[in-house]
Amino acid sequence: MHRLLLIDDDEALAGPLTQYLARFDFQLEAVTRPSAAVARLGAERFDALILDGMLPEMDGFEFCKRLRAGAAPWRDIPVLMLTARGDLTDRVVGLELGADDYLPKPFEPRELAARLQTILRRTRLAPAAAPAAAQPAGRLCFEGLEIDTARREVRCANGFVELTGTEYELLLLLAREPGRVFSRDDILNRLRGQEAELFTRAVDILVSRLRRKLEPLEALKTLRNAGYCFALPARSA
Structure with a gap:
């Protein structure tokens, strides 16, 4: 219960x-x-x-x-x-x-x-989702950023990054498939687990919040009229 x-x-x-x-x-x-x-x-x-x-x-x-x-x-x-x-x-x-x-x-x-x-x-x-290919189990490692999927922790050069649950899920969604472009509707559907029935502006707000918390890293890339993708290169653990 x-x-x-x-x-x-x-x-x-x-x-x-x-x-x-x-x-x-x-x-x-x-x-x-x-x-x-x-x-x-x-x-x-x-x-x-x-x-x-x-x-x-x-x-x-x-x-x-x-x-x-x-x-x-x-x-x-x-x-x-x-x-x-x-x-x-x-x-x-x-x-x-x-x-x-x-x-x-x-x-x-x-x-x-x-x-x-x-x-x-x-x-x-969310924590049980499969890790990205060529990454150590339980971790996603990129230049300047590490995501511990088992502990739901995000760390950059300045220390731990404090994220809300939704911000973390958005980051994890994009980081599991670097370079893949997710449309706003794709993101809403994936995060909410149902058909998007809100406004796509909600995704822009979440991305903006997440970007501010990850600064100065340029982890999230905007593709005009297409959506967003994760842009950091992978690194060895």
Whole structure:
């Protein structure tokens, strides 16, 4: 059973959602304030967060930003954000701050369950993927960059690179097939495990975030009107 923490000031939402998600082997617990969420995260383990965009004390976007900048294991917990509207701005901001997915309110509980299953499946299966050809088992080694797929760690000359779960999955997807061009739709389909139904701008945001964290390495190459590829040459371990 997966444990979820709902952070939403709508107290009427928790009860029905708890009952519904139990059908899909989710155990939902709820708090109404970010301060209460911090206390729960410090005392218990959760597999994912459902985070409302509008909250007292601070909004969900600021909470997500602080979560991603904090200490492990909080930093890597999957986050699905709920937004009051389907506005492009809300979606972009949430993804830029490190959310793994979003869902506009009002939403269908079945879609929420499906998105949670996708996020958790992606996190669970990623380390077991086959290593790239001619690389040592469990590691992908390039000039200036090393990816430890067993530990889900990324290291460059300056030390470890702190990535969100989605950023790591994007880097791993591209690095397993250096030089291969992935279109934006390809990336969305591969990362989400379902047909892309968001906007392709989401990929541009993820690539931009990842590039900033990998600087000064020029690991990701943009091919105009085509997509992205991994551009670092391989090296011997």
